[in-house]
Amino acid sequence: MSFVAERNANTKDDLLSGTADxxxxxxxxxxxxxxxxxxxxxxxxxxxxxxxxxxxxxxxxxxxxxxxxxxxxxxxxxxxxxxxxxxxxxxxxxxxxxxxxxxxxxxxxxxxxxxxxxxxxxxxxxxxxxxxxxxxxxxxxxxxxxxxxxxxxxxxxxxxxxxxxxxxxxxxxxxxIVSLQSSIPAENIINIISELIVTERKYVHDLQSTLIVTTALSEANVMDQDGISLLFPELEKLVDFQSKFLTGLESISRLPWQEQRWGRHFFENEDGFATYMAYGFNYTKACTVVPTIEENLGHFQLIVKDLGGLSMQLVRPISRLCKYPLLLDCLIKQCSPSTYAHYSELQFGADAAKRVADKLNDAQRRGNNEHIVDGLRSRVQDWKGHHLNNFGKLLLEDVFMVTKSDTVWEYHVCLFEHIIILCQPEAGHRPAQGRKNPPLSRPRRTQDTLLLKGRIYWHDVTQVFPVPAQIPQIGIPVFPLCIWWKGDDALESFVLRCRTEYQMQQWEAMINSCIKSPRIAQDSETDSIYSLASSRTASTDYGVYYTRWAISQDMTTELGSMQMRQSSDSFWS
Incomplete structure (x- = not known):
C-alpha cells in the first residue's frame, strides 16, 4: 500500500509524520x-x-x-x-x-x-x-x-x-512550467478558490492519515477487516479518487483565470463520488460501534485521538461532500456571464455537487432507516398479529407529540410503504405530562421495549393536511399535521405536532405519496367532500388548508366523541 509504504507504522511520530504539503x-x-x-x-x-x-x-x-x-x-x-x-x-x-x-x-x-x-x-x-x-x-x-x-x-x-x-x-x-495567470480575478473569488484548495489539501491529508492508521490497526489485529469496512468502506479507493480530484483542482488553479473551468471538474467527476454512498449508508450503524472500538484500541488510542477520534474521521467525508455545493454557490455569486467565460459550466458543476450531496443524504437516510427497523424488530415484543416484513421499506420516522381526543401522547411514529405505526416505550404508557398542551421540546429517544399503540394501512387513510401554525404560551411554534382515516364506523383523526415547517411539509408529501400510490386504489367518500369544499374556497394553499381544517372540526363534532372512541378501538390500544 503506497501511503503505508511512505511511513513506518511502528510509532505515533512515524504514523502521523508529514505535513499538508x-x-x-x-x-x-x-x-x-x-x-x-x-x-x-x-x-x-x-x-x-x-x-x-x-x-x-x-x-x-x-x-x-x-x-x-x-x-x-x-x-x-x-x-x-x-x-x-x-x-x-x-x-x-x-x-x-x-x-x-x-x-x-x-x-x-x-x-x-x-x-x-x-x-x-x-x-x-x-x-x-x-x-x-x-x-x-x-x-x-x-x-x-x-x-x-x-x-x-x-x-x-x-x-x-x-x-x-x-x-x-x-x-x-x-x-x-505552467504560465503565470494572465488575468487576476476579484479578491473575493481568490479567497473562495483558496479556501477550496487549502481545505481540500487538509482533507486529503486527513484521509491519508486515516488510511495509514486503519492499516496499522489491521496489521496489529486491533481491528478486523469487517470492522474497518463498516467504518471506512473502500477507504483506499476513496483516498485514490480524492487525491486525483485534488490534483485536478491544483492544476486548474495554476491556469489563467479565464481558463479555469471549475464547474467542469465537478460534473466530470460526478460518478467518482459514488464511493461516498457507502459512507452515508453505514454512518448510523458505524456511530453505534465507535465507542466500543475506541475502548479497545490499546496503545493506538493516542494516535486516533490526535486525528480527532473515530467519530470525527467518520463524519469528515460526509461533511466534505456537503461543503462542495456551498463553495461553488459562493463562487457563482461572485461571477457573472460577462465576467467569467465558463459561468454556465460553473452552474452545471454546482448542480452536480448538489446531486451528489442529495444522493449522500438519501443513502444516509436509508442506512439510518435500516438501523431503526432492526431496532424495532428487537424492541417491539407484541406485533398484534402484524408482521414487520410485510410493512415495506421504512420511509420516515421520528418521535412526535401526537394529539388525539384532546389528549397529547409522545409516540415514535414510523411511516412505512404500506402502513404507519405509532409506538411508545413500555415505561411511558401515559399521556405526556397529563396536560392537553405540553411543551413541544425535542422528544427523548430511548432503547426501552416498545408497545405497538397504533397502526393504519394506507388504503384506510383518506386525507392528510397541515393546519394553521400555532404558537403556544411558551413561544415555540407548532406545525400541526392532521391525518384522517376510515375507522370501523366513522372517520377518525390524529394530529402530529411537527417541530418545524420543513418537517411538516416532508411528512405531508410522503404521506400523500403513499396514499396516491398505484398499489392503493381508493374510493373515499371523504375525498369527495374535501374536493367539493376546496372548490368553493380561494385558490390559495392557506385557504384550502384552513377550509379543510374547519370541515374536519365540523365532522368531528357531528360524529360525536362517543362514536369516535368506539371506532378507534381497532386502531388505538
Missing amino acids: EYLYQRCLSLRTKLLRIRGLDHYFKLSAISTNSQQPSDPVSQLWDLFSFGAPLCYIFDQLPSERGFRKLNNSSFGQEQYNTNPDRTRKRAIVLFAMQILGPIVKEEIPGCDPFTVTDLWDRSSTNGLLKVINTVEAIIDRFPHCFFEETPSSSDM
Whole structure:
C-alpha cells in the first residue's frame, strides 16, 4: 500500500509524520522541477508525450506519469549513478526506431522492468534505502496512483544522491512550467478558490492519515477487516479518487483565470463520488460501534485521538461532500456571464455537487432507516398479529407529540410503504405530562421495549393536511399535521405536532405519496367532500388548508366523541 509504504507504522511520530504539503500534486511539481534541471533529461518529457499519443499535459502528475511510463527516462536516471560505487549501467536510455515501431509497448515495458529489477539489487538497497519496489502493472495502471507513488519515492531517493554538478541552475525547458495567470480575478473569488484548495489539501491529508492508521490497526489485529469496512468502506479507493480530484483542482488553479473551468471538474467527476454512498449508508450503524472500538484500541488510542477520534474521521467525508455545493454557490455569486467565460459550466458543476450531496443524504437516510427497523424488530415484543416484513421499506420516522381526543401522547411514529405505526416505550404508557398542551421540546429517544399503540394501512387513510401554525404560551411554534382515516364506523383523526415547517411539509408529501400510490386504489367518500369544499374556497394553499381544517372540526363534532372512541378501538390500544 503506497501511503503505508511512505511511513513506518511502528510509532505515533512515524504514523502521523508529514505535513499538508506532502500531496501528490506538490510532490510531482517539485520533482518535475528537479528533473527538468538534470542535464539531458528535458527532451524525454516531449518524447513521452508523443509516445502516449496525447497533447503535452499541463499538470505535473500526468507529465511524470507519461515520463516514467516511457521507460527510457528511468534508465537514464539510473545510469547517472556512479559506476565506481558498484552501480551497473543499464544502457537502455534510448530506443532503436525500428524496434520501437515494431512493438512500442513491449519496448517501454522492457525498460521499466530493467529499472525495477535493478533497484532490488543489494547495492541499491544498501546505498539508496528509500527505493520502493514496483512492477510494470503498478506503473501502467492509471486507475490508481499507488504505482506512481512508488516510482516517485524511488526516483526522489535516487536523484537525491546526485551531486550538484548534475543540475542546471534553471529548468532547461521553461515552456514546461505552467504560465503565470494572465488575468487576476476579484479578491473575493481568490479567497473562495483558496479556501477550496487549502481545505481540500487538509482533507486529503486527513484521509491519508486515516488510511495509514486503519492499516496499522489491521496489521496489529486491533481491528478486523469487517470492522474497518463498516467504518471506512473502500477507504483506499476513496483516498485514490480524492487525491486525483485534488490534483485536478491544483492544476486548474495554476491556469489563467479565464481558463479555469471549475464547474467542469465537478460534473466530470460526478460518478467518482459514488464511493461516498457507502459512507452515508453505514454512518448510523458505524456511530453505534465507535465507542466500543475506541475502548479497545490499546496503545493506538493516542494516535486516533490526535486525528480527532473515530467519530470525527467518520463524519469528515460526509461533511466534505456537503461543503462542495456551498463553495461553488459562493463562487457563482461572485461571477457573472460577462465576467467569467465558463459561468454556465460553473452552474452545471454546482448542480452536480448538489446531486451528489442529495444522493449522500438519501443513502444516509436509508442506512439510518435500516438501523431503526432492526431496532424495532428487537424492541417491539407484541406485533398484534402484524408482521414487520410485510410493512415495506421504512420511509420516515421520528418521535412526535401526537394529539388525539384532546389528549397529547409522545409516540415514535414510523411511516412505512404500506402502513404507519405509532409506538411508545413500555415505561411511558401515559399521556405526556397529563396536560392537553405540553411543551413541544425535542422528544427523548430511548432503547426501552416498545408497545405497538397504533397502526393504519394506507388504503384506510383518506386525507392528510397541515393546519394553521400555532404558537403556544411558551413561544415555540407548532406545525400541526392532521391525518384522517376510515375507522370501523366513522372517520377518525390524529394530529402530529411537527417541530418545524420543513418537517411538516416532508411528512405531508410522503404521506400523500403513499396514499396516491398505484398499489392503493381508493374510493373515499371523504375525498369527495374535501374536493367539493376546496372548490368553493380561494385558490390559495392557506385557504384550502384552513377550509379543510374547519370541515374536519365540523365532522368531528357531528360524529360525536362517543362514536369516535368506539371506532378507534381497532386502531388505538
